Amino acid sequence: MIHQFKQGGLCVVVDVFSGAIHLVDDVAYDIIALYETTEKEQIVNSLVEKYAHENLSREEISECYDEITELKEDGKLFSPDTFAPISNKLKEKTSGVVKALCLHVAHTCNLNCAYCFASQGKYSGERAVMSEEVGKRALDFLIENSGTRHNLEVDFFGGEPLMNFDVVKNLVAYAREREKETGKNFRFTLTTNGVLIDDDVIDFANREMSNVVLSLDGRKEIHDEFRVDYAGKGSFDKIVPKFQKLVEARGGKDYYMRGTFTHRNPDFVNDIRTMLDLGFDELSMEPVVCAPDDPAALNEKDLEVVMQQYEELASLMLERRRQGKPFTFYHYMIDLSGGPCIYKRVSGCGSGTEYMAVTPWGDLYPCHQFVGDEKFKLGDIYNGVTNTALQNEFKQCNVYAHPECNDCWAKLYCSGGCAANAYHATGKITGIYENGCKLFRKRMECAIFLEAMKTLE
Numbered sequence: 001m002i003h004q005f006k007q008g009g010l011c012v013v014v015d016v017f018s019g020a021i022h023l024v025d026d027v028a029y030d031i032i033a034l035y036e037t038t039e040k041e042q043i044v045n046s047l048v049e050k051y052a053h054e055n056l057s058r059e060e061i062s063e064c065y066d067e068i069t070e071l072k073e074d075g076k077l078f079s080p081d082t083f084a085p086i087s088n089k090l091k092e093k094t095s096g097v098v099k100a101l102c103l104h105v106a107h108t109c110n111l112n113c114a115y116c117f118a119s120q121g122k123y124s125g126e127r128a129v130m131s132e133e134v135g136k137r138a139l140d141f142l143i144e145n146s147g148t149r150h151n152l153e154v155d156f157f158g159g160e161p162l163m164n165f166d167v168v169k170n171l172v173a174y175a176r177e178r179e180k181e182t183g184k185n186f187r188f189t190l191t192t193n194g195v196l197i198d199d200d201v202i203d204f205a206n207r208e209m210s211n212v213v214l215s216l217d218g219r220k221e222i223h224d225e226f227r228v229d230y231a232g233k234g235s236f237d238k239i240v241p242k243f244q245k246l247v248e249a250r251g252g253k254d255y256y257m258r259g260t261f262t263h264r265n266p267d268f269v270n271d272i273r274t275m276l277d278l279g280f281d282e283l284s285m286e287p288v289v290c291a292p293d294d295p296a297a298l299n300e301k302d303l304e305v306v307m308q309q310y311e312e313l314a315s316l317m318l319e320r321r322r323q324g325k326p327f328t329f330y331h332y333m334i335d336l337s338g339g340p341c342i343y344k345r346v347s348g349c350g351s352g353t354e355y356m357a358v359t360p361w362g363d364l365y366p367c368h369q370f371v372g373d374e375k376f377k378l379g380d381i382y383n384g385v386t387n388t389a390l391q392n393e394f395k396q397c398n399v400y401a402h403p404e405c406n407d408c409w410a411k412l413y414c415s416g417g418c419a420a421n422a423y424h425a426t427g428k429i430t431g432i433y434e435n436g437c438k439l440f441r442k443r444m445e446c447a448i449f450l451e452a453m454k455t456l457e
Contacts, residue, residue, distance in 0.1 A: 002078060003409030004033060007311065007449045008318070014448065016409050018079040021336055022071070023452055027051060028064050036078065040065055083412075084400055098145040099350070100153035102357040102368050103138055105130040105167055109160040110195050111235060114226045115262060115288050115296040123359075123372035129164040130360040134381070135171040138358045141381040143182055155189045157357075157368055162196040172208050189213060191258075193227070194239030202246045211254040214243050218259050218271020218285070225264060226296070244279055255282050256330060262288040262296040266305040269312050276320075276327060284330035287439060289369070289421065303435060307442050314446040318453060332447040334413075348415035352378065352394030366394055369420035394419065397429055404432040410441045 001016040011029040013022040024032070027047060034043045040062075047061050071077040108127040109116075142152055154175070156168050168190070175186040190205055191213040205212050216239065217223040224234020247255055257280040261268035268285045275283050287306070288296050298306070313329060320326055349355060352366030359371060362381040370376040379386040399405050399416035417436060425433040 001081070001407075001409060002032065004029060005445050007445060008315070008453070010449060010452060012445075012448060012452060013077070014409060015077050015079055016412060017081050017083070018076055019336070019412075020076040020079075021448060021452060022077070023455070027056065027061060028068065031061075031065050031068055032077070035065075035068060035072075096145065097147040097149060098142055098354060098356065099149050099151075100155070100355045101138060101142050102155045102157050102355070103130065103135060103171070104157055104159065104357060104359050104368065104371065105135065105161045105171075106159035106164045107360050108163055109158060109193070110163060110229065111160070111193050112228055112230050112232075114228075115260065115290050115294065125372050128360040130167060130358075132167050132170050134358075134360065134362045135167055136174050137362060138381045139171060139175050139178060139186075141384070143178060143184055145384070146184065150183070151185050151187060153187050153189070155191065157191050160193055160196070161190060162192050162201060165196070165201065169204060172204075187211075191215070193235065194242050195229075195235060197239070197242040197246060202249050205246065206250050206253065209253075211256065212246070212250070213256045213258050214246070216240070216243065216257050216259055216275065216280075217261075218265070218268065218274045220274075222265045222271060226260075226262070240278060247280060256284050257282060258284045258286065258330075260288050261285050261298075261306070263298055263302055264296065266298065266302040267309060268306070269309045269316065272313060272316070272329075281327035282330075283327060287436070289424070298435070303438065306439060310439075310442045310446050314450055317450060322457070331443045332450055334444070334447040334451055336448070336451050348398060349418070351419055352391055352397070366390075367420060369418075369424075393429065401430045402432060408437070408441075410437075410444050413444050414440050 003014040003016065005012055006029075011024050011026060013024055013029065013032055014020075015022070022028075030047055030050070031043055034046075043065060044058055044061050048056065048058050051061075068077060072079075104123075106129050107123055107125065108129065139154070142154070146152055156171075158164075161168055172186075172188060175188075178184065179186060187210040188208055189211040190209045193215045215227070216236075217227060220234070220236045223236045227235050229235060243257070257275050259268070259271055259275070261271065265271060272283060272285060287298060288294075290297050314332070317327065317329060317332065349367075355367060356378065357365045357368045357371050358381060359365070364378040364380055364385065365371045365373075365376055366378065376390065377387060378391055385391050397416065397419050399411045399414075402411075402416050405411045405416055414437075416430075417433060417440065419429040421433040421436050422431040423429045425431060425436075
């Protein structure tokens with residue numbers, strides 16, 4: 001399977017199953033498009049006519065065809081799918097091994113964001129905060145179920161986790177002690193809206209957090225329309241100086257400024273520009289997750305704008321890179337020389353198997369987007385996974401479990417997509433969120449384009 005696209009003056013050919021990326025001229029691009037369906041002589045005849053104005057000879061076009069044949073014979077073009085037969089076996093290799101937890105340390109929030117998928121942190125339930133006892137047991141559960149894995153990931157999430165900051169600090173201290181006892185290594189991430197950031201938080205986060213995710217939607221008017229407190233007041237002016245102080249003090253350690261674009265701002269590159277002007281250069285903008293009838297939901301016209309925006313963003317990133325002022329966009333991060341192993345490419349994020357969310361009461365869910373939906377409760381941190389039938393469903397939730405993905409060129413980049421988005425769109429974790437697929441494919445084209453340009457600079 002191959003995929004071809006043109007962007008920024010480049011002709012790009014992706015060989016899906018080998019992972020090879022080819023930059024070709026127009027003639028080779030046309031030959032590849034016809035190669036599997038048309039005889040050589042017919043291809044040569046048609047291209048002689050098409051490129052008559054360039055005085056290309058029949059021999060030159062024929063030679064180009066033969067070079068493409070050599071690439072095919074070398075396994076770099078039109079390579080076969082060798083992964084489908086082993087797709088269901090991959091997760092068995094790590095069956096029962098948990099490597100990451102999302103700790104919901106606070107099912108409450110000090111903001112009242114209009115588009116919040118988590119019902120302002122309550123997850124359609126009661127407001128609550130995680131006790132230190134529950135948190136410690138969750139960390140022990142992770143250690144006990146991590147097998148031979150050395151590196152373990154823990155996300156402090158909410159709601160707003162800084163509303164339970166003392167517990168966060170105590171849990172990190174406990175984990176550091178358990179590291180000494182077990183030989184494990186914990187890597188922590190904190191996601192925050194920024195309202196409660198102070199010097200103590202900054203010092204702690206920059207000392208203990210491998211990554212910090214900061215919520216900012218870009219332009220002040222956009223941010224303040226959605227991300228408001230319970231009095232209806234926007235939070236932009238309060239949080240931006242705090243974010244700037246934290247990032248400056250972070251000294252180059254990982255962070256992400258994470259925004260959400262909605263029906264109100266499908267032109268999200270303007271929000272990216274605002275973030276850059278504010279001094280942030282590790283950025284992410286995510287499409288809103290909400291019901292189709294929600295005022296914030298993206299419609300078909302919005303999606304057309306977003307697709308154009310992704311190309312504009314790629315151009316902006318290229319321009320800034322050439323100016324010596326590069327920035328990172330999370331969805332354009334791609335490693336063409338290595339990248340994820342085939343296990344990750346096929347099996348996906350590991351929700352419900354390698355990765356789980358823990359509620360303030362210690363209940364286990366496949367990920368944070370399923371929390372509060374009782375039919376997706378896997379078990380708890382005391383008794384482990386008891387709903388094995390549900391976990392088995394998630395074990396089988398790989399890219400080959402989606403028939404709709406069979407003909408998609410991007411399937412080994414997305415790994416079948418997000419199970420939660422699929423469920424909310426179709427009612428099945430193996431369903432397809434088509435709008436999400438369209439956006440993902442466009443993002444991948446832009447990411448590949450940017451990486452390809454590096455080879456020419």
